[in-house]
Amino acid sequence: MSFVTTLIAPQAPPPAPPKPVTAGRLFGNAFLGIWLALAVGIFMMIVGGWDPEKFAKYGPNYLSGLGVTMLLVVLSVVLGALLSLPLAFARMSKNPVLSWIAYAYVYFFRGTPLLTQLFLIYYGLGSFSAELKAWGLWWFFRDAWNCALLTFTLNTAAYQAEILRGAIESVPRGQHEGADALGLPKKIAFFKVILPQALIVALRPYGNEIILMIKGSAIVAIVTVLDLMGQTRLAFSRTFDYQAYLWAALMYLLIVELLRNIWAWLEARLTRHLKR
Amino acid sequence: MSGFFTAIVEAVSAFLGIIDPLCGPIGIFNLFAGNTLLACGAAGWGDEIAFGFLVTASLAIATLPVGLVMGFFIALAKQSEEKSLRLSANIYTTLFRGLPELLTLFIIYYGLQIVVQNFATAIGYEGTIEINAFFAGMIALGMVFSAYCSEVLLSAFKAIPRGQYEAGYALGLHKGRTMQLIVLPQLIRVALPGLGNLWMALLKDTALVSVVGLPDILRQTSVAARVTKEAFEFYAIACVLFLILAFLSSLVFSSIEGWAKRSEAAR
Numbered sequence: 001m002s003f004v005t006t007l008i009a010p011q012a013p014p015p016a017p018p019k020p021v022t023a024g025r026l027f028g029n030a031f032l033g034i035w036l037a038l039a040v041g042i043f044m045m046i047v048g049g050w051d052p053e054k055f056a057k058y059g060p061n062y063l064s065g066l067g068v069t070m071l072l073v074v075l076s077v078v079l080g081a082l083l084s085l086p087l088a089f090a091r092m093s094k095n096p097v098l099s100w101i102a103y104a105y106v107y108f109f110r111g112t113p114l115l116t117q118l119f120l121i122y123y124g125l126g127s128f129s130a131e132l133k134a135w136g137l138w139w140f141f142r143d144a145w146n147c148a149l150l151t152f153t154l155n156t157a158a159y160q161a162e163i164l165r166g167a168i169e170s171v172p173r174g175q176h177e178g179a180d181a182l183g184l185p186k187k188i189a190f191f192k193v194i195l196p197q198a199l200i201v202a203l204r205p206y207g208n209e210i211i212l213m214i215k216g217s218a219i220v221a222i223v224t225v226l227d228l229m230g231q232t233r234l235a236f237s238r239t240f241d242y243q244a245y246l247w248a249a250l251m252y253l254l255i256v257e258l259l260r261n262i263w264a265w266l267e268a269r270l271t272r273h274l275k276r
Numbered sequence: 277m278s279g280f281f282t283a284i285v286e287a288v289s290a291f292l293g294i295i296d297p298l299c300g301p302i303g304i305f306n307l308f309a310g311n312t313l314l315a316c317g318a319a320g321w322g323d324e325i326a327f328g329f330l331v332t333a334s335l336a337i338a339t340l341p342v343g344l345v346m347g348f349f350i351a352l353a354k355q356s357e358e359k360s361l362r363l364s365a366n367i368y369t370t371l372f373r374g375l376p377e378l379l380t381l382f383i384i385y386y387g388l389q390i391v392v393q394n395f396a397t398a399i400g401y402e403g404t405i406e407i408n409a410f411f412a413g414m415i416a417l418g419m420v421f422s423a424y425c426s427e428v429l430l431s432a433f434k435a436i437p438r439g440q441y442e443a444g445y446a447l448g449l450h451k452g453r454t455m456q457l458i459v460l461p462q463l464i465r466v467a468l469p470g471l472g473n474l475w476m477a478l479l480k481d482t483a484l485v486s487v488v489g490l491p492d493i494l495r496q497t498s499v500a501a502r503v504t505k506e507a508f509e510f511y512a513i514a515c516v517l518f519l520i521l522a523f524l525s526s527l528v529f530s531s532i533e534g535w536a537k538r539s540e541a542a543r
Contacts, residue, residue: 028353028361035367111476111522112515113483116494120515123501124508218376222487229378242390245383249375256374 065231080156087161109158122147167202207263328496342418347425372423413485428470
């Protein structure tokens with residue numbers, strides 16, 4: 001009879017099989033390398049071309065440009081939201097004339113480039129300066145900033161009206177019926193039952209719209225408004241330093257990413273009762 | 277490079293000259309606006325604007341395949357098992373969805389110029405090189421389009437159940453064939469509405485390329501507006517032309533959607 005008298009000495013585990021070199025890994029590393037090289041290149045460019053004089057001269061301009069951009073976006077989004085309410089209702093109304101007018105408005109502002117609309121209002125209305133002076137409106141349309149604000153408000157109102165309409169129509173019929181069954185007046189039913197549910201649906205498109213406005217606001221630089229992009233173009237035309245654009249890119253990227261993260265947090269917070 | 281693109285534009289315009297809807301023998305400008313500022317030929321701005329219309333349409337059409345193909349591969353990269361591939365694809369979309377299109381255009385336009393110039397100087401070419409605005413616009417808009425396109429395609433990929441791939445493998449198809457025969461047809465159907473929206477955005481973004489000097493609708497009407505001092509009329513025409521483009525593409529898209537859904541039973 002034999003039995004085990006000694007234990008087998010602990011063995012080292014077998015070596016891990018070598019990771020296969022797949023095409024995906026190769027490409028992934030290559031692209032990551034390209035991004036890294038680009039980042040290092042841009043960093044070197046900024047360090048190499050660092051000029052405190054330029055920084056002191058144009059830095060504050062960039063900040064004031066950022067302020068102009070933010071003011072333009074905030075004002076036009078808020079004013080557009082106010083304007084979008086009657087538009088959305090006109091679009092949903094049973095009156096064919098009203099809904100057709102609203103549809104034409106929305107189709108026009110969503111179907112043409114923002115830049116063309118801006119030119120139409122700033123340069124186009126400028127050719128009616130005599131009439132505008134007679135009506136006492138010339139002071140408004142003379143200023144590029146006012147025209148940009150008007151264009152952006154009208155444009156975002158069209159988009160927001162569509163967002164609002166889609167959201168209101170996405171609320172199930174039963175909610176209307178439930179409110180009716182409780183004997184709520186139409187107005188209270190809308191503000192207390194329908195709108196809160198609609199706004200949750202509309203939250204994500206609204207965030208996208210604000211981001212689109214921030215990005216779209218860069219075009220006001222073309223009609224001489226000195227927003228972030230305008231200051232950038234000014235700095236570039238004075239210095240011919242490519243860095244001017246890189247700084248602007250960095251700032252735009254920061255704002256958009258910041259807003260995107262805030263919005264994601266807001267959405268998670270506001271829809272936490274819907275989580276299962 | 278520049279000669280190549282002008283050659284393409286010339287060839288296309290020569291072909292379209294016969295059936296030109298704006299300035300051809302039966303064009304709108306010729307029939308209804310013969311004696312106004314919109315007349316074709318030396319008397320008016322009709323032919324210049326018609327050329328701009330063509331440039332805008334061809335820029336958008338030339339950008340579309342570039343953006344679609346790039347977007348498809350970026351979407352594949354985003355759902356790859358390889359971490360580095362996912363990361364680099366995400367960096368790409370974050371960058372190009374976060375930057376204003378105008379800024380992207382400037383960065384590409386001037387950046388490409390610097391890069392090509394340095395390269396030319398390095399290999400001993402003296403003289404300045406100018407990047408074609410059409411080419412720069414195509415690259416910049418294609419990059420923006422592909423970033424958005426990858427998101428649309430990614431969500432469409434997620435709508436296709438795992439079993440579809442497994443069925444393909446069970447039939448003995450390899451990865452590429454499964455993608456081509458089973459996944460792609462369904463993907464197109466799911467992604468079409470999103471791609472339609474992106475196409476509309478692309479069409480509108482082409483107006484930005486007029487800023488770097490491409491003679492598109494907006495550029496041509498701006499020149500006409502500056503010369504004739506009839507700014508409102510000409511910019512209104514630009515708006516109408518863009519609306520026509522949007523309307524035409526919505527027609528095309530609804531027919532494509534009908535074609536993609538031909539296999540679905542009427543319910």
